[in-house]
Amino acid sequence: MDMRLVISLMLMILVVFGVNGYIGWHGHLFLSHVLGSWYYSGLYWICFWLISLGYLLSTLGSRFLHIHIRFLKVIGSYWFAVMQYGILLLPVTDLVAGLLRLLDVPVSTVIIVLGWIDLALLALILARGSYNAKSPIIRKYDITVPKAAGDWKELRIAVASDIHLGSIVRNRHLQKLVDRVKEMKPDLILLPGDVIDDDIRPFIKYDMGKTMGQLHAPLGIYAVLGNHEYIGGHIAAYAEQMDKIGIRVLQDEVVHLQERLYIVGRKDKAAERQPGGRAPLAKLLEEVSQEQPIIVLDHQPYHLDKAAAAGADVMLSGHTHRGQMLPNHWITGRLFELDWGYLRKGNLHAIVSSGFGTWGPPIRTGSRSEIIELTIHFSTQEKAEA
Numbered sequence: 001m002d003m004r005l006v007i008s009l010m011l012m013i014l015v016v017f018g019v020n021g022y023i024g025w026h027g028h029l030f031l032s033h034v035l036g037s038w039y040y041s042g043l044y045w046i047c048f049w050l051i052s053l054g055y056l057l058s059t060l061g062s063r064f065l066h067i068h069i070r071f072l073k074v075i076g077s078y079w080f081a082v083m084q085y086g087i088l089l090l091p092v093t094d095l096v097a098g099l100l101r102l103l104d105v106p107v108s109t110v111i112i113v114l115g116w117i118d119l120a121l122l123a124l125i126l127a128r129g130s131y132n133a134k135s136p137i138i139r140k141y142d143i144t145v146p147k148a149a150g151d152w153k154e155l156r157i158a159v160a161s162d163i164h165l166g167s168i169v170r171n172r173h174l175q176k177l178v179d180r181v182k183e184m185k186p187d188l189i190l191l192p193g194d195v196i197d198d199d200i201r202p203f204i205k206y207d208m209g210k211t212m213g214q215l216h217a218p219l220g221i222y223a224v225l226g227n228h229e230y231i232g233g234h235i236a237a238y239a240e241q242m243d244k245i246g247i248r249v250l251q252d253e254v255v256h257l258q259e260r261l262y263i264v265g266r267k268d269k270a271a272e273r274q275p276g277g278r279a280p281l282a283k284l285l286e287e288v289s290q291e292q293p294i295i296v297l298d299h300q301p302y303h304l305d306k307a308a309a310a311g312a313d314v315m316l317s318g319h320t321h322r323g324q325m326l327p328n329h330w331i332t333g334r335l336f337e338l339d340w341g342y343l344r345k346g347n348l349h350a351i352v353s354s355g356f357g358t359w360g361p362p363i364r365t366g367s368r369s370e371i372i373e374l375t376i377h378f379s380t381q382e383k384a385e386a
Contacts, residue, residue: 020052023086026093030115033108052079055360058167062199073167078126081361084325085125089118129325129363136176136356136369138184141342143349144377145293145313150260152378158186158217159372161299161318162355164228166197169357171211177356178214180371188219188257191247192316193226193268193299197359200234203241213245221247222255222263226299226319228359230270250297252279254288262288264312266298282310293378301336301352308348314376315350322354322367329366340367 027048032039050057054076062068093114100110149155158181165174181189196203203209215221229238239249248255250265257263264285267278281296288294290311298307301317322340323329332339336352343350351374354367 019083019087020049023083023090024048024052026086026090026115026118029111033111034115051075052083054079062201068167068201070167077168077361078363079361081126081129081325081363082122085122089121093118125365126363129361129365132364132368133358133362134173134369136180136371138180138373139353139370140373140375141351142375142377143314144379145349146347146379147291147293147313148380149293149378150258152260154375154377155188155219155261156184156186157188157190157372157374157376158184159190159192159316159351159353159374160356161192161316161353162194162226162321162357162359163191164194164197164355164357164359165208165212166199166202168360168362169197170202170206171208173357173362174208174211177371178211181215184371184373186217186373189215189217189221190263190295190297190316191221191223192297192318192353193224194228194318194355194357194359195223195226195242196229196232196234196238197357198228198232200232200237200241203238209241209245212247215245215247219257222265222297223247223249224265224297224299225249225251225268225271227268227270230268230274252284254284261292262294264288264294264296266296269300269302281307281312285310285312293376301338301350304337304343304345304348304350307350308346312348314374315348316353316372316374317351318353318355320352320354321359321364324354324358324364324366325361326366 024045028041028044031044032041054072056076058069058073058076097110097114101107160177160181163169163174163177223242225235229235242249250263252267253265255263264281266281266284271278285294293313294311295314295316296307296312297316299317300319304315307315320332320336320339323332329339337343338350338352340352340354351372353372354370356369356371358364358369
């Protein structure tokens with residue numbers, strides 16, 4: 001194994017245990033003062049580490065022992081949110097505690113009062129974040145492509161990225177997607193990657209294909225691979241499951257839709273590390289007529305300039321979740337030219353969705369669960385004026 005990778009893994013493990021230990025110590029202090037003689041530190045630490053490492057233990061058990069413990073994965077997922085906001089709240093708490101001690105406020109009072117305040121703030125954050133994650137909105141974009149698409153004057157498309165179906169996001173949330181899309185009555189449905197969350201087995205076990213099979217559009221449903229399909233490694237099985245319910249997964253493929261418009265589906269950027277890699281967009285567009293509209297599905301919103309130079313008119317992506325939880329959007333905003341929303345780059349209309357599902361905790365504090373309703377108007381007038 002690459003020594004740099006080993007060192008990186010060791011540092012990550014140290015950080016995870018360090019952060020959790022820091023949070024756990026504060027919990028230990030709080031409970032010991034609140035419960036008094038009823039508090040058992042040994043039991044507390046056993047429960048604490050089971051919860052804080054729940055996601056990791058569940059993942060390792062599923063992958064290597066083929067034991068799927070959903071409870072551990074769910075509680076471990078929520079812990080990611082507790083860990084993030086714990087590391088943001090507790091240093092401030094420690095600072096305030098230090099100032100109160102300088103004012104001779106009793107230690108027990110400081111710990112109990114500040115502990116309850118932190119728990120209340122955390123509960124409010126998780127409640128709001130849960131609402132944002134479980135209450136999808138329709139986000140509308142209206143654009144004009146200066147090309148003719150046969151006799152089509154406009155096209156209405158439903159776009160849902162990052163559904164992350166699995167142990168956390170299941171049929172109940174998926175049904176919301178189906179119902180909202182049915183209300184939209186789109187001409188076409190596009191899914192720009194991460195339909196499943198790593199493992200295909202929960203999708204099959206909970207018969208999510210039956211729910212997802214309710215999606216329908218006159219011009220069809222097309223999907224591409226996201227990084228999580230590659231993480232799970234069940235590409236063939238995933239494509240087969242999608243094919244059964246009438247969803248075509250494009251893997252570096254081009255579809256000429258009714259000879260009016262092109263849909264270009266790219267493999268995810270993760271494929272660059274796989275045997276065979278993925279084809280450059282310019283190569284995929286070599287046999288495509290630039291006189292007709294070109295829609296590109298590319299899960300990760302990298303290299304918008306290359307998509308524009310290759311002649312793409314619309315590029316649809318997801319992946320970023322817009323950070324999902326505050327203040328992670330500061331990171332995604334630095335990593336991507338466009339981490340959420342709309343950007344015009346030359347003739348390219350780039351749209352990045354914050355996604356419909358969630359990775360890790362079903363919590364969104366920096367974005368909303370969304371479905372995109374994209375209306376494309378086709379007009380040669382704008383081209384002539386330009």
